[in-house]
Amino acid sequence: MNSSLYIGATGMKTLGSGMNVISNNIANVSTIGYKQQTALFSDVFYAQQGGIGGWWDSQTDSKVALGQVGQGVQLDAVLTRYNQGALESSNTVTDMAISGKGFFQVTDKNNAQFYTRAGDFRPDNQGVLRTPAGMALMGYQFAADGTKGALAQVTIDRFAKMPAKATTAVDLRLNVAQSKDTAVDATNPYFSLLGQYNSANTPPISSSGYGYAQSITMYGADGTAHSATIYFDGAPSTGTGTTAEYLIASDADTNGGTAQALMMGTLSFNAKGEITGMSAYTPSTAGSTNLADWNAATLSATGLPQMTANGSTVTLNLGITATGGWQNTPGNAASVGTDPNALASMGNAYTRATDATTNYTSSSPVLRTKSQDGYASGTLNNISISEDGTVVGKFSNNKSMDLWQIPVCRFTSEDGLRREGNNLFSATEDSGQMEMGVAGSENYGKIHAYNIENSNVDMATEMVNMIVNQRGFQSNSKVVTTADQMLQKAMELKRS
Numbered sequence: 001m002n003s004s005l006y007i008g009a010t011g012m013k014t015l016g017s018g019m020n021v022i023s024n025n026i027a028n029v030s031t032i033g034y035k036q037q038t039a040l041f042s043d044v045f046y047a048q049q050g051g052i053g054g055w056w057d058s059q060t061d062s063k064v065a066l067g068q069v070g071q072g073v074q075l076d077a078v079l080t081r082y083n084q085g086a087l088e089s090s091n092t093v094t095d096m097a098i099s100g101k102g103f104f105q106v107t108d109k110n111n112a113q114f115y116t117r118a119g120d121f122r123p124d125n126q127g128v129l130r131t132p133a134g135m136a137l138m139g140y141q142f143a144a145d146g147t148k149g150a151l152a153q154v155t156i157d158r159f160a161k162m163p164a165k166a167t168t169a170v171d172l173r174l175n176v177a178q179s180k181d182t183a184v185d186a187t188n189p190y191f192s193l194l195g196q197y198n199s200a201n202t203p204p205i206s207s208s209g210y211g212y213a214q215s216i217t218m219y220g221a222d223g224t225a226h227s228a229t230i231y232f233d234g235a236p237s238t239g240t241g242t243t244a245e246y247l248i249a250s251d252a253d254t255n256g257g258t259a260q261a262l263m264m265g266t267l268s269f270n271a272k273g274e275i276t277g278m279s280a281y282t283p284s285t286a287g288s289t290n291l292a293d294w295n296a297a298t299l300s301a302t303g304l305p306q307m308t309a310n311g312s313t314v315t316l317n318l319g320i321t322a323t324g325g326w327q328n329t330p331g332n333a334a335s336v337g338t339d340p341n342a343l344a345s346m347g348n349a350y351t352r353a354t355d356a357t358t359n360y361t362s363s364s365p366v367l368r369t370k371s372q373d374g375y376a377s378g379t380l381n382n383i384s385i386s387e388d389g390t391v392v393g394k395f396s397n398n399k400s401m402d403l404w405q406i407p408v409c410r411f412t413s414e415d416g417l418r419r420e421g422n423n424l425f426s427a428t429e430d431s432g433q434m435e436m437g438v439a440g441s442e443n444y445g446k447i448h449a450y451n452i453e454n455s456n457v458d459m460a461t462e463m464v465n466m467i468v469n470q471r472g473f474q475s476n477s478k479v480v481t482t483a484d485q486m487l488q489k490a491m492e493l494k495r496s
Contacts, residue, residue, distance in 0.1 A: 003071065004483035010072030011476030014041055017075045019469045025457045026466075033118030033423050034455035035080045042076035082414050085117075085456040087448060093383060094121045094129055094156075097453040100445025102408035103425065105436070106135035107153070113138075115409055115434075118423035120452055129154045133422040139389070140405040154391070154404050160380040162395045164223025166312040167374030169304075170216060172230065172357065173319055174368060176267070178211045178244040179361040181234040189236050190266050190343060191281075191333055193247035194289055199259040204249060205231060212365040216248075219374030220310035226250060226257035228309065232365070238340060240271040242359050248316070250309060260287040263297060263307040263316065264333075266343055269359040275320050275352060279344040280305030281333045291334035296326055296344040303351070319356025324349030375399050385449035389439040407436045408444045 018039040028034040087097045096119035098104070103115035114135060121129040121137050129137040136153040143149060144163075183205075185192035196209040205213075210231040217225050228250045237243035244267045252259040261283065268277035280297035286308070288294070297305040303321035306313050327347030336342040355368065378397030385391050389406035411417065412432025417425040427434055439447040 003069070005480055005487075007072040008476045008479035008483060010044065010074065012473055012480070014073045014075050015469050015473040015476065019466070019473070021078055022462055022466050022469060025462050026459070029455050029457045029459055029462075031118075031423065031455050032120050033085070033116060033453050034457065035082055035085075035117065036455070036457045038079050038081060039075060040077045040079060041073050044071050044074050079415060080417070080419070081456065083456050085453040087451045088454050090450055090452055092122075093385060093449050094123065095119060095450060095452050096121065096385060096406070097448045097451040098408060098439070098445040099448060099453075101443060102410045102439070102445040105138040105407070105409050106131055106424070107138060108135055112426075114420060114424040114426055115417070116423050116425065117453055119447075123156055123158075127155045127157045129156065131423070133424070135422075135424065137406065139391070139407060142402045142404065146402065148405055151407075154406060156380075156383060156391070156403070158380060160393065160403075162375075162378040162380075162393070162397065162399060162401055164219065164221065164377040165374050166221040166310065167218040167314055167372045168312055169315045169317065170218065170372045171317045172214065172216075172367070172370055173353075173355050174214065175273075175358045175360050175363055175366045176212055176232045176244050176246075177361055177363055177365040178232050178234040178359060179242060180211060181236065182211050183209050183233050187337065188291060188333075189338060190243075190245055190279075190336055190340070191264060191291060191294075192235075193231050193233055193245055194261060194264055194291070194294075194333075197247060197249060197261055197289060199249075199252075199261075199287065202252075204251075204259055205247075210247075211244075214367055214370070216370070216372065218250075218309050218314065218372055219376060221312065223376035224255045224310075225376065226255055226310055227253050228262070235266055236338075236340070237268075241276065242269045242273070242361065243267065243340070244269070244359055248307065257310075258287070261289060262309055263305065264294070265297070265305070266340075267318070267357065267359070273358045273360040275318070275356050275358065277346045277350065278305070278318065278320050278322075279330075280307075280316070281344070282307045292332055294333035296330040299325055319353040320346070321351045322346045322349060323351050385447060387440045387446040387448065389447045406439070406447060408439045408447070409434050409436050410444065411435075 021037050021039040025036050103117055104119055106114050106116055124130050138151050139154040140148040141152055183192040183196045185195045196205045198204055210233045212232040214230050216228045218228055219225055231247045233245055235243040235245040247264040249261045250257055263280055263282050265280040270276050281294040282297045283293050285293045299322055300306055300315050303323055304315040304317050306315050326344045328345055330344035376397045378395030380393050381396055382394050383391055390402055391404040393401050393403045411434055416428050416430030418428050420426050437444045
């Protein structure tokens, strides 16, 4: 009977601990990123009853205990259930939820590391993304060249500036549609556009002096935009293909742009209208229109002709690159005259893009794509966060730039993590090695901006568990009172 009192007491104590776990789950049913806990019970030691022996099971060669009686119950473990909580949308980009495995890493003021599933981050007065408890979110900052730096506190400077970038590459894909030689020059038929060009005139080439023109915007190192124009016209051709000449000239503009010729040359096309070659010349003296001052353009490492515009070296990509450099030793433009073989030539050493510039003479001139890599400076307008944790800044110059990479952390054993309160976990020896990786990659959860992860507590399950624990506690209390009454009765018998 004494044992019954003890056993009943262990039941009450253990079920009381189980009720603590249940009540904590219910209390945190609306806690962001909370993970449900489950109390696991186990029986305690067993006592051998006197006068009851065991017998030997010859079939299994084992001792069979016949007289063991249990001595109650104990709380064996409190496990955390890390199953996914429901995602709830919000209107704040820095609200982040992880779908799948992993945690955000955060640090306190002493740089102690903690981990959380609650991604309700907000910037402080320094722009550092912090939890409501003041923990700083950790991530990798991108440098201007796109490389990632060391792990640091994720800081979003609302007044961040994107520096201006000078144009270094112009990419045009067109159908020039030139079969007629509009600007005729019997002496220099491949450079007749330069003969028509006069920087003092507005426009520098009259509309009757070329076949097709396309405007281009290029930026200087200070971010100032300057306009330019590329002119096209037909040129004498040999064989079954066609030839077009072109001239690129900067325009005089309100931003201080100077009108001057920058590059000229020819484009060769086969009978299908596909580009098969290109020549390019640039002046040794800026603004010169003397053909003797124009020499074959230098080629970039990728085989694109280069010119100087607004103080920067700029490549021109029309969809064809010289893979072997110029295939002859061209002289200056004045030495070409009427001989097409004297032009700078790519020969057969070229690579043509699938969307390269064409000369479909049966169609109208059309611009397919136009791009250049320069831009003015800009101020940060807003940010976006992708599923791989990349924080992208969107600036007032309509450009975007990767600012941060927010990693996701995982552990060998999540059950070994220690709960620290404030929606935080800390690593222990039992949790194993922490691994940090890119969100959305193998075995790492995805990050969803404008979302928070709700508690994964199932209220229906918790209410059922609460009833079961309450009934168990009540029954164990009845065991204690009944055993006590039996002891009192035994004591009365002894006195009588």
